[in-house]
Amino acid sequence: MFESLSNRLERSFKILKGEGKITEINVAETLKDVRRALLDADVNYKTAKQFTETVKEKAMGQNVLAAVKPEQLMVKIVHDELAALMGGTATGINLKGSPAIILMSGLQGSGKTTFSGKLAKLLKSKKGKNPLLVAGDVYRPAAIEQLKILGAQIDVPVYSEEENKNPVQIAQNAIKFAKQNGNDLVIIDTAGRLAIDEQMMQEITAVKDAVKPDEILFVVDSMTGQDAVNTAKEFNDRLNFDGVVLTKLDGDTRGGAALSVRSVVDKPIKFVGTGEKMDALDVFHPERMADRILGMGDIVSLVERAQEQYDEEEARRLQKKIAKNQFDFNDFIGQIQQIKKMGNLKELASMIPGVGKAIQNLDIDDNAFKSIEAIIYSMTPKERSQPEILNGSRRQRVANGSGTSIREVNKLIKQFDETRKMMKMMTQMKGGKAPKMKR
Numbered sequence: 001m002f003e004s005l006s007n008r009l010e011r012s013f014k015i016l017k018g019e020g021k022i023t024e025i026n027v028a029e030t031l032k033d034v035r036r037a038l039l040d041a042d043v044n045y046k047t048a049k050q051f052t053e054t055v056k057e058k059a060m061g062q063n064v065l066a067a068v069k070p071e072q073l074m075v076k077i078v079h080d081e082l083a084a085l086m087g088g089t090a091t092g093i094n095l096k097g098s099p100a101i102i103l104m105s106g107l108q109g110s111g112k113t114t115f116s117g118k119l120a121k122l123l124k125s126k127k128g129k130n131p132l133l134v135a136g137d138v139y140r141p142a143a144i145e146q147l148k149i150l151g152a153q154i155d156v157p158v159y160s161e162e163e164n165k166n167p168v169q170i171a172q173n174a175i176k177f178a179k180q181n182g183n184d185l186v187i188i189d190t191a192g193r194l195a196i197d198e199q200m201m202q203e204i205t206a207v208k209d210a211v212k213p214d215e216i217l218f219v220v221d222s223m224t225g226q227d228a229v230n231t232a233k234e235f236n237d238r239l240n241f242d243g244v245v246l247t248k249l250d251g252d253t254r255g256g257a258a259l260s261v262r263s264v265v266d267k268p269i270k271f272v273g274t275g276e277k278m279d280a281l282d283v284f285h286p287e288r289m290a291d292r293i294l295g296m297g298d299i300v301s302l303v304e305r306a307q308e309q310y311d312e313e314e315a316r317r318l319q320k321k322i323a324k325n326q327f328d329f330n331d332f333i334g335q336i337q338q339i340k341k342m343g344n345l346k347e348l349a350s351m352i353p354g355v356g357k358a359i360q361n362l363d364i365d366d367n368a369f370k371s372i373e374a375i376i377y378s379m380t381p382k383e384r385s386q387p388e389i390l391n392g393s394r395r396q397r398v399a400n401g402s403g404t405s406i407r408e409v410n411k412l413i414k415q416f417d418e419t420r421k422m423m424k425m426m427t428q429m430k431g432g433k434a435p436k437m438k439r
Contacts, residue, residue, distance in 0.1 A: 042226045044260040079290050086286035091268035097214040099178045101186045106219035108192035111247035116189045117150030118281040132183035134174040135160035136167045137191040168210045216241040222249050229260045236265045243270035322423045329384040374402040
């Protein structure tokens with residue numbers, strides 16, 4: 001995500017490296033390269049032009065402090081303007097209705113149905129909502145079935161009328177059903193087409209007029225770049241939606257949609273989809289995204305994800321086991337599961353300042369833990385709880401059972417032993433006890 005743009009911007013700032021001060025000449029040269037980088041990232045031409053003009057105006061009005069180098073000042077100005085371009089601050093979602101009604105809009109294949117499920121899960125877990133998903137796509141039986149499968153995964157009911165081809169009636173009946181069954185949130189999935197057509201627009205406008213949603217979200221595939229922005233404009237002209245959702249932001253996207261959509265339709269990006277899993281959904285924070293575009297990482301989002309998976313009682317239990325040197329493979333596999341729940345491994349690593357660029361050409365497979373899990377699950381319950389009994393013959397049996405080699409098993413056990421020692425040492429230091437040194 002944004003790798004190409006990040007690299008191009010970094011090269012642009014190098015033009016100012018070694019310069020004693022900001023001048024109109026070196027700023028013009030830098031910003032010419034910045035504009036080219038934005039256009040290559042599929043940013044709207046007018047947006048890119050206005051952006052660089054604003055940056056130039058601010059840069060020329062700045063007095064460079066002795067402690068601040070010109071390229072550092074330019075990075076700061078570009079960062080602030082990128083954040084402003086994407087909306088400045090995170091924008092919330094309106095859930096005041098009784099029930100609150102959210103209407104989805106967008107083209108077929110944009111990810112509306114999957115996002116509907118993700119949003120239901122997010123608002124159920126974080127806002128304590130009792131959502132109802134509504135299958136409003138009357139043309140694609142697969143969409144109804146997909147929504148039912150997603151609903152079952154997240155334990156959220158799905159309202160559908162397979163024989164009814166009237167989306168307005170379905171939406172109205174769903175709201176009645178929600179009121180009767182205590183659902184305080186209704187999320188209506190709607191039909192899309194491969195391209196904008198009048199029938200689709202009339203249909204979703206009719207649903208909007210009938211149910212008067214509290215929130216209309218436009219869902220768009222960010223990989224379609226500038227086309228996504230043009231589609232957003234056409235939908236907004238008809239629906240006057242409240243916010244944009246960018247899906248597939250974890251893919252090979254150049255970032256043009258994220259950087260252009262706010263300035264073109266004057267509506268905030270509210271959520272971004274960052275993977276296929278049902279919890280791969282983030283509230284959009286413009287400042288954090290600007291950090292990531294400029295290679296500064298996003299440590300706040302990383303900490304938030306970690307906190308979501310943090311179990312205070314489990315942490316206390318583990319600390320006691322570590323202090324007694326009883327941390328075992330059951331605990332180890334539990335920690336792996338928590339890391340996996342946090343999301344895509346490469347994306348998580350890119351949130352750490354300075355790491356993003358270092359790993360951009362590395363292929364970090366989300367299945368990286370599979371061989372470790374296979375080895376641990378090939379151990380007997382006794383071996384997992386008492387790693388010290390893993391002698392040569394047991395290790396060979398584990399290797400055979402996991403489809404790995406004895407070398408891989410030995411390597412894992414060695415890493416586990418080193419991890420256990422380090423964790424115990426850290427626990428002792430935290431408790432004010434200096435670890436005993438071997439003579």
